[in-house]
Every structure is written in structure tokens, then in C-alpha cells.
Amino acid sequence: MMGQLPMKDAYEGGFENPVFDSQNTFRAIMKAMAEPGLIVFCKKMTMPPNPLLPLTAAAFLTLCDEDVSFYLANESINEAAKNWIKFQTGARLASSLSEAGFIFVDSGRSLLNLEVLAHGTDECPDRSATLIVQTNGFQTGDEFILEGPGIKTRRSLFIEGLPEGFLKAWTKNVQRFPCGVDILFVSSDGFAGLPRSTRIVKKQNIKRNANVCCG
Amino acid sequence: MNDEVGDGEVLASYNFAYLDEQTKRMIRRAILKAIAIPGYQVPFASREMPMPYGWGTGGVQVTAAIIGPEDTLKVIDQGADDTTNAVSIRAFFAKTARVKTTMQTGKATLIQTRHRIPEEALTNDQILVYQVPIPEPLRFLEPRETETRKMHGLEEYGLMHVKLYEDIAKNGHIATTYAYPVKVAGRYVMDPSPTPKFDNPKMNQCEALQLFGAGREKRIYAVPPYTNVVSLDFEDHPFEVTKFEEPCALCGSEGAYLDEVILDDKGHKMFVCSDTDYCEKQQRKKMQNLGEEAKQRAFS
Numbered sequence: 098m099m100g101q102l103p104m105k106d107a108y109e110g111g112f113e114n115p116v117f118d119s120q121n122t123f124r125a126i127m128k129a130m131a132e133p134g135l136i137v138f139c140k141k142m143t144m145p146p147n148p149l150l151p152l153t154a155a156a157f158l159t160l161c162d163e164d165v166s167f168y169l170a171n172e173s174i175n176e177a178a179k180n181w182i183k184f185q186t187g188a189r190l191a192s193s194l195s196e197a198g199f200i201f202v203d204s205g206r207s208l209l210n211l212e213v214l215a216h217g218t219d220e221c222p223d224r225s226a227t228l229i230v231q232t233n234g235f236q237t238g239d240e241f242i243l244e245g246p247g248i249k250t251r252r253s254l255f256i257e258g259l260p261e262g263f264l265k266a267w268t269k270n271v272q273r274f275p276c277g278v279d280i281l282f283v284s285s286d287g288f289a290g291l292p293r294s295t296r297i298v299k300k301q302n303i304k305r306n307a308n309v310c311c312g
Numbered sequence: 313m314n315d316e317v318g319d320g321e322v323l324a325s326y327n328f329a330y331l332d333e334q335t336k337r338m339i340r341r342a343i344l345k346a347i348a349i350p351g352y353q354v355p356f357a358s359r360e361m362p363m364p365y366g367w368g369t370g371g372v373q374v375t376a377a378i379i380g381p382e383d384t385l386k387v388i389d390q391g392a393d394d395t396t397n398a399v400s401i402r403a404f405f406a407k408t409a410r411v412k413t414t415m416q417t418g419k420a421t422l423i424q425t426r427h428r429i430p431e432e433a434l435t436n437d438q439i440l441v442y443q444v445p446i447p448e449p450l451r452f453l454e455p456r457e458t459e460t461r462k463m464h465g466l467e468e469y470g471l472m473h474v475k476l477y478e479d480i481a482k483n484g485h486i487a488t489t490y491a492y493p494v495k496v497a498g499r500y501v502m503d504p505s506p507t508p509k510f511d512n513p514k515m516n517q518c519e520a521l522q523l524f525g526a527g528r529e530k531r532i533y534a535v536p537p538y539t540n541v542v543s544l545d546f547e548d549h550p551f552e553v554t555k556f557e558e559p560c561a562l563c564g565s566e567g568a569y570l571d572e573v574i575l576d577d578k579g580h581k582m583f584v585c586s587d588t589d590y591c592e593k594q595q596r597k598k599m600q601n602l603g604e605e606a607k608q609r610a611f612s
């Protein structure tokens with residue numbers, strides 16, 4: 098009929114305990130951003146509609162409200178996910194990708210055109226976009242060797258499903274520092290941060306288990 | 313919202329950790345930006361807190377936005393846990409967030425501080441929150457915010473070096489001892505204010521996440537763990553840490569930051585650790601060692 102079902106979904110599946118669940122989620126996200134490439138586990142506290150993962154939904158609930166805008170980068174995105182974020186957070190849907198404060202990306206496919214996103218100015222580099230990118234996990238895929246603030250020497254991060262040109266796109270993003278965008282990778286059970294200050298010094302295709310720490 | 317507590321007492325209707333959720337989200341977003349751009353001052357919409365500016369409202373807001381029921385909080389002012397400022401902030405969070413508190417550096421997950429960094433090395437599981445009165449290291453050179461913003465944007469820090477060099481010309485050494493400017497991750501000049509320069513080396517490659525909150529000036533900035541924090545200096549006048557001529561009069565430590573304590577009106581004074589938790593620990597160690605020695609002597 099008139100699409101009542103998606104609307105029903107929109108007001109279900111949020112945090113049961115908004116105050117404590119968002120605090121818990123934030124600490125995990127903060128740890129992930131402060132120590133780039135570290136996989137920070139977080140328990141599932143939401144039940145969002147597809148294709149949003151529970152931790153993706155938790156990140157939106159924790160960081161978004163009427164004061165920010167969001168955008169869903171993939172064309173394949175369904176109305177249910179859009180309505181869910183809108184209803185649950187109160188965030189505005191941005192009119193274009195370049196205006197959005199938070200951008201949802203389902204698997205890394207559309208992760209190449211970072212320049213078109215808000216990346217701040219030399220004087221206000223914080224006026225920039227944060228990408229929330231879903232991956233199939235941090236166990237396999239391309240291995241990225243990371244360096245920068247938050248990393249003692251070097252850290253290896255496996256990310257599944259990133260497009261071929263990602264390394265080049267990220268290198269450009271880093272060169273723009275202090276301007277740039279930040280990425281929060283999300284899997285079914287953890288977060289990994291890639292802030293603009295993190296350099297990818299190497300990419301390799303060795304299949305191996307990723308190092309997993311922290312909780 | 314009213315919460316039933318186990319003993320039947322109904323909690324007053326304030327928010328967890330005082331701040332409302334929208335304010336926490338705004339501060340949390342600012343913190344993430346601050347972490348992504350180490351040393352850069354992120355503007356935020358500072359809220360009125362139930363304590364006057366100068367009492368650490370910036371640090372309190374940062375702590376309130378991140379603290380959770382599983383945290384153990386330590387609050388220090390000038391290194392001590394028992395000063396008025398530290399006591400009232402600790403009581404504030406014990407009441408509004410019902411968190412455990414501690415005076416022991418090693419037991420805290422979250423430490424809010426004014427003026428000092430604990431002597432005991434911080435670990436990767438800890439977060440240090442600084443109360444900052446003046447976040448802008450270039451402010452005394454340039455009063456206009458629009459201009460200091462430009463200077464940071466263009467990485468134009470020449471004036472800062474000129475100021476330090478004037479110190480040398482006047483005094484033969486760099487006379488700045490507090491709020492000694494540092495460069496973070498090779499990019500932003502940052503004010504560690506108002507900690508003594510003695511503590512600057514502790515910020516470098518620190519294992520703990522360091523967050524800075526300035527309430528009146530509405531700025532948040534951050535240093536992620538394992539980040540280079542370098543005190544500005546010159547090749548011919550390298551940065552030097554304050555050295556104390558005598559050990560702590562209470563615990564005998566050498567290499568800790570000491571405060572002068574006046575003993576009487578005849579001008580007698582002594583120097584003791586400013587970090588009270590550290591000093592007590594060293595005193596206990598000293599007593600234990602004396603006890604061991606006495607035992608050994610008795611049985612030999």
C-alpha cells in the first residue's frame with residue numbers, strides 16, 4: 098500500500114538505553130580514531146533496516162542530530178535506511194554529497210572521489226565530512242600499513258572491499274592536511290578509524306589474519 | 313527521568329554527567345575532529361556549568377561528554393587531589409555520573425587535571441583531560457582571533473620564535489616556564505597551558521589520549537597517543553627541563569616536580585612533590601625499604 102511498512106521500521110531498532118549506549122559507542126569510536134587502524138570491538142545495541150549494520154546505526158545515533166546533515170553515498174540505498182537515520186537522529190538529509198557532514202558508504206565502492214566532499218579550509222579544517230564506511234570485516238582483503246599520530250611505530254589494517262584506486266585517493270587526502278576527510282570503518286563487530294592524519298605507507302594483498310586488539 | 317535506586321531513593325532529575333545528550337553529541341563531534349587534526353583548536357558551543365569559569369568548565373564539559381559508568385575518575389589541581397577545585401569536580405561527577413573515584417594515578421581510567429601531568433607514566437587505557445584557561449598560544453602576540461586563525465592556517469609561527477628568542481636576549485636563556493609552547497605532530501603550535509614546562513616531555517609519545525577543554529574560550533583540542541610533541545627551541549639554546557637542586561623533603565625523590573612550602577613566618581621552607589599521590593607512594597616505598605633493611609640487620 099502506501100509504504101507504511103518502512104515508516105514502521107523507522108521508529109524501531111534504536112538504542113534501548115540512549116544515554117549509556119551512545120556513551121559506550123562513542124568511547125569505542127573515539128578509541129578507533131585516536132589509534133588509527135586498531136580494531137575496537139563494540140557490542141551490538143541496535144537493529145536497523147538493511148543495509149545498515151548495527152554498529153553503523155550506533156555511530157549515526159551517537160554522532161548525528163538536528164545540527165548535522167547526512168548523505169547516503171550508494172545509489173542502491175533503500176528508503177528504509179534513509180528514513181531510519183532521519184527519524185532516529187533528526188539529522189537533515191544533505192542536498193548533495195559535497196554538503197554532507199556525515200556520509201554513509203555501503204562497502205567501499207564509491208570511495209574514490211574524496212575531493213568533492215567537504216574538507217574544510219586552512220583556517221577551519223574541522224568543517225569537513227566524516228565517512229562511515231561499511232566493510233565485510235577486518236580479517237582479510239588488502240593490507241594497509243599505517244603511520245601517523247596514534248600509532249606507535251606502524252600498524253597493519255586489513256580492509257575488505259575497497260576499490261582499486263583507494264590508496265591514491267587517500268594519499269591525496271593526506272596531502273591536503275590539515276584539511277581533509279576522516280573515515281570510520283565499520284564491520285559487524287568493530288570500528289577502525291582512518292583520520293586524515295594517517296598515512297598509508299604500503300598496500301599489499303597478502304591474505305593473513307589481521308591483528309586484533311582491544312575491546 | 314527518575315531512576316529508581318536500589319535502596320529506594322529516587323535520584324533527582326538531572327542528566328547523566330549533568331550535560332544533556334545534544335550537548336554531549338556536539339562536544340563528541342568536536343573531540344573527534346580534534347583527534348583527527350592533532351593540536352588544532354576546534355570551536356565548540358560551550359555550555360553554562362554549575363561552577364564559574366576558571367574552575368575548569370572546559371575540562372568538565374569534555375569529561376562529562378566521555379565519562380561512563382565503567383570509568384574510575386581522578387581529579388587533580390596543581391598535582392594534588394585534595395584542593396578545593398579538585399574535590400568539588402570529583403564530587404560533581406561522583407554525584408551526577410555515579411562513577412568510582414580514586415586518588416591513585418594507576419587506578420584511574422580518566423584523569424582531569426589543572427596545572428600538572430602525573431609523575432607516574434600514563435598508560436594506553438587512560439585518558440587525560442586538561443582544564444585550559446587560554447588555549448591560543450599566539451594570543452599574546454596577536455589579540456585578534458581572525459589573525460591567529462590565519463597564522464595557524466598558514467603555519468606562520470615565526471613570531472613565536474621571535475618571542476622566545478627575545479627571552480634569550482634578555483635573560484641568556486628561555487625564561488618561559490609555564491605554558492611553554494609545543495609543536496604537535498610536526499604541524500600545529502599548541503599551548504599545553506598552564507602546565508609547567510617540566511611536564512612538556514611527558515606529553516611527547518604519551519601512551520594516553522590527551523584532551524584539552526577551554527570553557528570560556530570555547531575550544532577543544534587533542535593529542536592522540538604516540539604523537540610527537542616537541543617543545544619549541546633553538547639549536548644554540550635547546551629546550552631544558554626545570555631541574556630542582558634538592559630532593560623532595562618528604563619522599564626523597566629526585567626528578568619529580570617540587571612545590572615550595574613555607575614552614576613558618578621566619579622564612580623557613582621546604583620543597584615537596586606537587587604530585588601528592590606520587591609522593592605518598594614514594595614515601596611508602598621508602599618506609600618498606602627501611603623496614604626490609606631493619607629486618608635484614610636483625611637477622612644477620
Ligand SMILES: [Zn+2]
Nearest residue numbers: 560563585591
Ligand atoms: Zn615527594
